[in-house]
Amino acid sequence: MPIDTLLSARWIIPVEPDGLVLEHHSLGLAGGRIAALLPTAEARARYPDAAAEEFPHHALIPGFVNAHTHAAMSLLRGVADDRPLMEWLTEHIWPLEQRWVDEDFVRDGTDLALAEMIRGGITCFNDMYFFPEITARQASLCGMRAVVGLIVVDFPSAWATEPDEYLSKGLELLEALNGDPLVSVAFAPHAPYSVSDEPLSRLRRLAAELERPIHMHVHETAGEIEESLQRHGVRPLERLAALDLPGPGFVAVHMTQLTDAEIDLLARSGTSVAHCPESNLKLASGFCPVAKLVAAGVNVAIGTDGAASNNDLDVMGEMRMAALLGKAVAGDASAVPAPTALRMATLNGARALGLDGETGSLELGKAADITAIRLDGIETQPLYNPISDLVYAASRHQVTDVWVAGKRLLHKRELTTLDAVEICRRAQDWRQKLMP
Ligand SMILES: CSC[C@H]1O[C@@H](n2cnc3c(O)ncnc32)[C@H](O)[C@@H]1O
Numbered sequence: 001m002p003i004d005t006l007l008s009a010r011w012i013i014p015v016e017p018d019g020l021v022l023e024h025h026s027l028g029l030a031g032g033r034i035a036a037l038l039p040t041a042e043a044r045a046r047y048p049d050a051a052a053e054e055f056p057h058h059a060l061i062p063g064f065v066n067a068h069t070h071a072a073m074s075l076l077r078g079v080a081d082d083r084p085l086m087e088w089l090t091e092h093i094w095p096l097e098q099r100w101v102d103e104d105f106v107r108d109g110t111d112l113a114l115a116e117m118i119r120g121g122i123t124c125f126n127d128m129y130f131f132p133e134i135t136a137r138q139a140s141l142c143g144m145r146a147v148v149g150l151i152v153v154d155f156p157s158a159w160a161t162e163p164d165e166y167l168s169k170g171l172e173l174l175e176a177l178n179g180d181p182l183v184s185v186a187f188a189p190h191a192p193y194s195v196s197d198e199p200l201s202r203l204r205r206l207a208a209e210l211e212r213p214i215h216m217h218v219h220e221t222a223g224e225i226e227e228s229l230q231r232h233g234v235r236p237l238e239r240l241a242a243l244d245l246p247g248p249g250f251v252a253v254h255m256t257q258l259t260d261a262e263i264d265l266l267a268r269s270g271t272s273v274a275h276c277p278e279s280n281l282k283l284a285s286g287f288c289p290v291a292k293l294v295a296a297g298v299n300v301a302i303g304t305d306g307a308a309s310n311n312d313l314d315v316m317g318e319m320r321m322a323a324l325l326g327k328a329v330a331g332d333a334s335a336v337p338a339p340t341a342l343r344m345a346t347l348n349g350a351r352a353l354g355l356d357g358e359t360g361s362l363e364l365g366k367a368a369d370i371t372a373i374r375l376d377g378i379e380t381q382p383l384y385n386p387i388s389d390l391v392y393a394a395s396r397h398q399v400t401d402v403w404v405a406g407k408r409l410l411h412k413r414e415l416t417t418l419d420a421v422e423i424c425r426r427a428q429d430w431r432q433k434l435m436p
Pocket residue numbers: 070085089093094097128129130151152153190191217220279305306309
């Protein structure tokens with residue numbers, strides 16, 4: 001296919017190979033895919049007919065992958081701050097969800113999250129929430145890449161009443177999305193403490209048969225371990241291992257409580273960890289031992305969690321926090337260096353979701369999921385090393401342009417497929433309803 005678009009930038013950071021920074025290079029796109037990566041002078045001579053765009057002060061990087069979120073919870077941002085997980089969930093969030101969550105809530109909350117994520121350079125998110133068909137529809141309408149969770153939980157909600165119904169509705173969605181180029185599904189049992197063995201075994205069999213990932217909160221707090229020891233006589237991961245859940249398609253979210261033997265189990269099984277440092281800090285859940293996991297060979301990705309426990313959907317911010325916190329927890333300033341943090345926020349997220357053949361790095365043949373970040377402002381001067389600036393100094397406000405599968409969703413900080421004014425108006429309506 002002939003090159004249709006040439007994006008020329010001061011820096012291109014492909015993420016694979018690790019740490020590489022290319023100066024004055026261009027990406028050639030063809031039909032929404034990366035078809036060329038070469039020095040700009042050569043690219044201009046070779047592809048004179050391509051639509052050319054210059055990014056003279058920018059780095060082009062792979063779009064960020066948000067490996068764990070609850071997009072629609074953006075409408076609950078700030079409703080119950082400064083509480084620990086179980087009090088936050090059982091006394092505030094779950095009652096609000098029982099009262100308010102319906103198709104309209106998920107539509108408007110997802111749109112708000114999509115707008116925030118795109119403006120933050122995110123091109124793919126892994127979601128877990130009620131009414132996943134609405135999340136899938138909204139992601140698809142705006143052109144975002146998404147993995148939508150087929151949720152399973154023992155308690156009833158406005159979406160389904162019991163595990164069998166959650167699973168059968170989920171399978172209907174899987175069928176409806178079959179062949180969708182941007183939106184796919186993962187099985188998403190909520191947590192070990194909220195899903196019983198029987199539905200876990202059933203979804204584990206389905207996930208293997210249908211080759212879909214499993215996405216679950218695991219070992220989020222010390223209280224979760226205590227409760228499992230009392231109820232089941234074993235720690236949650238041991239129970240999940242007995243049910244054969246850990247494996248290359250398993251995405252374990254949080255993982256703040258880990259023994260060395262458990263880290264070994266994660267590494268041996270090929271399980272990915274979705275690290276959500278800001279949510280873990282805000283709920284005082286604990287610290288994920290990222291440096292130990294990386295050293296053991298575990299694929300560590302980065303998630304924001306929902307906006308009700310964070311309170312933003314900013315993967316760049318999480319990437320910086322992951323690098324800083326990783327060093328502090330390890331007691332080693334060389335732990336989680338900047339290129340590792342950038343890889344966690346991009347390619348490792350794609351790998352956790354089984355999408356590393358498609359996205360997560362700027363490599364030939366992959367989808368053109370690209371983020372442009374301007375690095376000539378005061379905040380990133382003088383610039384010695386663009387990867388250092390991206391991780392330790394820059395912020396999401398420097399993101400100017402975002403493409404998913406070659407389609408530009410953000411142009412000079414303006415959303416091209418979402419109506420920002422209408423999204424804010426609807427968010428305000430919800431605020432009025434929830435807290436009149
Ligand atoms: C079954 S839909 C997802 C469910 O998860 C809740 N949730 C949001 N953040 C967290 C978290 O950090 N730990 C556990 N559960 C969380 C959300 O409110 C939905 O009810």
